[in-house]
Amino acid sequence: MTPEQLAAAITAALEQAVAAGDLAVEVPREVRVERPRSQEHGDWTTNVALQLAKAAGMPPRELATHLAGRLDAVDGVAGVDVAGPGFLNIRLDAGSAGELARTIVAAGTAYGTNDALDGQVINLEFVSANPTGPLHIGHTRWAALGDALRRLLQASGARVTAEHYINDAGSQMDKFGASIVARARGAEVPEGGYAGEWIEDLATRLLTERPDLLDLPDAEATALARARGYELQLQQIKDTLEEFRVEFDVWFSEKSLHDSGEVERAVARLREQGHVFDAEGAVWLRTTDFGDDRDRVLIRANGEPTYFASDAAYYLSKKDRGFPQKVYMLGADHHGYVGRLKAIAACAGDDPATNIEVLIGQLINISGERMGKRRGNAVFLTDLLEWIGSDPVRYSLARYPADSPLDLDGEELRKRSNDNPVFYVQYAHARTCNVAKLAAEDGVDRDGGFDPALLAHPTEAALLAALGDFPRVVAQAARLREPHRVARYLEELAGHFHTWYVECRVRPVDVDEEITDLHRTRLWLNDATRQVLANGLGLLGVTAPERM
Incomplete structure (x- = not known):
């Protein structure tokens, strides 16, 4: 007898009791059985009598005793005991259990x-790294947890689309391209640029492909480096995630929202909903109506859309693509996003309590001999895969709640x-x-x-x-x-x-x-x-x- 079969037998006993007039209560759609803390208490236990006692108008132990008598007659049940305030402890005979x-x-x-989640349609967004560098240790935690959650949701009957949001718009991409050009020319990267070793690798690769890069005007060279560097870096991210056995159904480009006019249309739609207002030359979304700590700028006074405008357009895109439930898995530095994303959902006419869920992952540190030999503080997923291996990293990250800070010892993870x-x-x-x-x-x-x-x-x-x-x-x-x-x-x-x-x-x-x-x-x-x-x-x- 499986736990599901036992739960069905308890449900049937309740229905029989109601039909016989012994109970006047609405039988719950789902009866839960769990393993007791001590094996001496039986194979399975349920608190259904405690749950229904008030509605049935009788003491929990009396209700439990009544149910115990009916369950004793079920094939495969060796015995039922009433414990404590009204728990039912159930023992199966060896044949039924075996x-x-x-x-x-x-x-x-x-x-x-x-x-358990049958009928739910979920968009699950995780990792969503900027394509300006390799995946680091923070991305690694969400990669492991996000992919495990995708598998769990699907195993529980949900229709899940795993999505990676590519942050390929905005000034950071211009700085990315300018950094590659600077390294190709043997110069220092611009202020706020990227100085990692991978930038030098991209510069070397680009010079091999385009020896004329050094002769191009700055604007043209930067545009070329931005476009080709983006392609190379994004492919490296995809290859690393594949090695880590993380799958995505959709790679969604932030830039596509701007190029297609979705950002402007999103602002117009939110204005029609009555939540957009103009002030100080800018366009604002009145998110304070829905619990945010302050209203948010959508379009700056200079006419440039903000990142928040992209967030709003992206949310509406998910809604338009048929995802009633949207799960965002964000890094430890994104606590401020919870309120504003929920406010976007409310402004879009959704229920923030059911249509959006924001999970925040805490910081992680992996120490050990290999990390002590590294230059700098960057810890990349490629390093972890080479040093520790995919299985120990994935398992170790999956075995702790996402909201708990982690300090793992890499050498310990390697031990057999x-x-x-x-x-x-x-x-x-x-x-x-x-x-x-x-x-x-x-x-x-x-x-x-x-x-x-x-x-x-x-x-x-x-x-x-x-x-x-x-x-x-x-x-x-x-x-x-x-x-x-x-x-x-x-x-x-x-x-x-x-x-x-x-x-x-x-x-x-x-x-x-x-x-x-x-x-x-x-x-x-x-x-x-x-x-x-x-x-x-x-x-x-x-x-x-x-x-x-």
């Missing part, structure tokens, strides 16, 4: 997917020990693969027999309960936008598996031992664990190695 192993193996990669969480989880998967390989060599195969009632060892009950919790964890992580819940779950699951591996044998102990259904059934449990570990790692964009 059947989950076969369910997971049959479901394969689909196990863990759910319909159980103290390293990503190694601990990946090793559990590799161990399941090795168990299956050796079992096959001994003649143990799943086709020979499956008796779920044989999975009666305490470590098997704990492992099955953890496996059964995976779909709930995925759904909750998606709803709360918290991929770290999956990482912490995988570590707990790996711990249950390692303990079970020590206590329970899948293979015969010696060559004379007869292969029985117990061996075969335990192989099902081993393979179910392998599947869940692989599925969970996949949601985080981390590989599931077969050997380590």
Whole structure:
């Protein structure tokens, strides 16, 4: 019996009680079951009696006792206890609990997917780096978390478009081009320009392609460097994200908003909504009506649109492209954007509470021997991939809430020990693969027999309960936008598996031992664990190695 099936059985018991006149209450659409903190309290617990007691007009324990009597009669339920103020602690019989192993193996990669967000259409914007330099450590955190969230939302039934907003308009692009030209000429970069080593690399590349660059007038050389440098730098960003296994459906150019006239049309649309006013020669959006700390300038007195005008046009573009829900994942220095983006949503006629969500990621630092040898303070994603590798970086960033500052030790992330969480989880998967390989060599195969009632060892009950919790964890992580819940779950699951591996044998102990259904059934449990570990790692964009 899966947790979903148990929840359905509780719902059915409530409906039967209402139909019999024993309860007068509206049956909730969803009944939640969770693993109790202590295995001694049973396999699953629910607080549905506490939730419905007031509406039913009876004490929670009385309602829970009534439901317990009905649930005791359900096939696969070994017993139900009423605990505390009205919790229902439910124990499944070994056969019912063990059947989950076969369910997971049959479901394969689909196990863990759910319909918690079915029907939701979401635009998920993350990373959105300026194409004026390589991706740095701040981008890396959102790349890992954003892509994991994309996978989680899709696994929970949402239609998700992952989008990268290319900040390719404005003065920073002119400074970018001028910086490349300056380096090509052996001069210092202009004030406010870019002085990184990558600028010298771009200058060298451009001189190879266009030896006449040095002979061009300043304006023409800058325009050429801006255009070609942009192409090269954007491609480098795309290549790095691909190596990091981060996928985007849309690469949206800020410049296209200006070139197509979308910025001007956005201002006109907002004016029609009654939220635009003119003052001091400029055009303003009255965002204070919707909680912003001050009104925002859309068009400066000199006629130039502001970045805020681009933000407004971009929001309206997302709305026009059919995205009711818009999730922005922004860096630690963007706290001020929350109020103004929500104000844009309100001015556009949307509900800021439901149509827009702004997530802020906190700062991250990765220290270690390799960083101590670097020149300067820049830490780029390419460096991290070369030094630590994609899996440890992605997993380590995914296992902490986005709003918590991080200080990670790069050398620790490289260690192949159980103290390293990503190694601990990946090793559990590799161990399941090795168990299956050796079992096959001994003649143990799943086709020979499956008796779920044989999975009666305490470590098997704990492992099955953890496996059964995976779909709930995925759904909750998606709803709360918290991929770290999956990482912490995988570590707990790996711990249950390692303990079970020590206590329970899948293979015969010696060559004379007869292969029985117990061996075969335990192989099902081993393979179910392998599947869940692989599925969970996949949601985080981390590989599931077969050997380590």
